[in-house]
Amino acid sequence: MAGKLIVFEGVEGCGKTTQMQLCSQWLESLGVSLIVTREPGGTELGCDLRRLLLEKSANKPVGEVTELLLYAADRAQHIEQELKPNLAIGKFILCDRYTDSTIAYQGYGRGLSISIINQLNYIATGGLESDLTIWLDVDPEEGLARKCQGEAALDRIEQETIAFHRLVQQGYSELAKFYNSRIVRVDGSLSQEVVQNNIQQILSDRFFS
Ligand code: Z5A
Numbered sequence: 001m002a003g004k005l006i007v008f009e010g011v012e013g014c015g016k017t018t019q020m021q022l023c024s025q026w027l028e029s030l031g032v033s034l035i036v037t038r039e040p041g042g043t044e045l046g047c048d049l050r051r052l053l054l055e056k057s058a059n060k061p062v063g064e065v066t067e068l069l070l071y072a073a074d075r076a077q078h079i080e081q082e083l084k085p086n087l088a089i090g091k092f093i094l095c096d097r098y099t100d101s102t103i104a105y106q107g108y109g110r111g112l113s114i115s116i117i118n119q120l121n122y123i124a125t126g127g128l129e130s131d132l133t134i135w136l137d138v139d140p141e142e143g144l145a146r147k148c149q150g151e152a153a154l155d156r157i158e159q160e161t162i163a164f165h166r167l168v169q170q171g172y173s174e175l176a177k178f179y180n181s182r183i184v185r186v187d188g189s190l191s192q193e194v195v196q197n198n199i200q201q202i203l204s205d206r207f208f209s
Contacts, residue, residue: 003087004207005128007098010136011169012158013143014188015195019136020094022196023203027092030208035086038096040074043081049074054155062156068106068120075099075124083128098130100175100183105157108171109164132206134199135176136188140165 008016024036041050049070053062062070075098086093099121107114140162147158176183186198 003090003092004131005083005087005093005095005098006203007095007100007130007133008136009097009100009104009133009172009183010138010188011140011143011165011172013146014136014138015146015192016096016136018192019134019195019199020096022192023199024094026196026200027094027203032092033090034092034094035082036094036096037078037082039078039098039101040071042074042078042095045077046074054157056153056156056159064106064110064112067110068102068112068117071102071106072120072124075102075121079125079128087128095130098133099125100133100135100172103175104168104171108174109160109168130182132203133179133183134202135172135183135185136195137172137176137185138188140169142189 008020010016020036024034027034039046040053041047052060053067053070053074083093083095102117102121103114106112107117144158144162144165147154176185184202186195186202188195190198
């Protein structure tokens with residue numbers, strides 16, 4: 001079977017990490033060969049960029065356009081080094097965030113031009129789209145509350161205002177309406193088990209029926 005790029009998207013704390021882990025165990029039990037990766041930070045260079053992008057330091061402000069270009073640089077490296085080679089050998093790829101994150105966060109959240117973001121996404125990806133994007137739809141307040149219960153300190157983007165996170169959520173909602181075949185909405189507010197069952201059903205219908 002040809003490789004497939006399956007992306008998980010959503011606001012902070014929507015459950016991507018949890019669901020990707022469960023999903024990779026399920027796919028492995030079916031004998032599917034896969035890798036799990038993420039943006040930013042799916043390569044060695046990307047890990048350095050992730051640290052620059054997400055650490056909260058007043059001494060090192062990151063401008064909005066700089067932020068956009070760093071996400072694009074991370075993506076370009078990720079595509080060349082990880083995504084293309086693994087798709088070419090038929091692997092399934094579970095990827096935590098991809099091009100829709102840039103539209104939702106830098107486009108809707110920061111208010112940067114969607115048209116320029118689309119062009120940058122195209123330059124970074126060479127036109128490689130996901131075969132399926134699972135949007136875990138969780139209210140931003142609920143997602144942030146989940147994160148605040150955890151041990152880790154909130155990073156630079158998590159510390160943005162709730163208004164910012166609502167704009168990001170609006171971005172995902174509009175993207176899901178526009179790309180209604182590529183992006184499938186899953187109610188992420190349900191229990192972890194129910195969310196996983198729903199994701200497995202979607203993947204089964206799409207790739208294994
Ligand atoms: N970003 C951007 O701005 N532009 C871009 O182009 C890209 C990214 C690519 C890094 O993302 C940041 O980069 C992100 C957007 C920006 N903003 N921030 N910050 P990230 O994906 O690495 O960071 P994140 O969004 O904060 O994800 P996360 O911390 O890994 O959360 P998650 O994966 O969505 O959730 P989780 O870790 O699976 O779960 C969070 C908690 O909720 C945890 O305690 C779970 O046990 C709990 N949980 C999970 N599922 C449930 C359910 N169903 N019910 C109740 N509780 C649950």
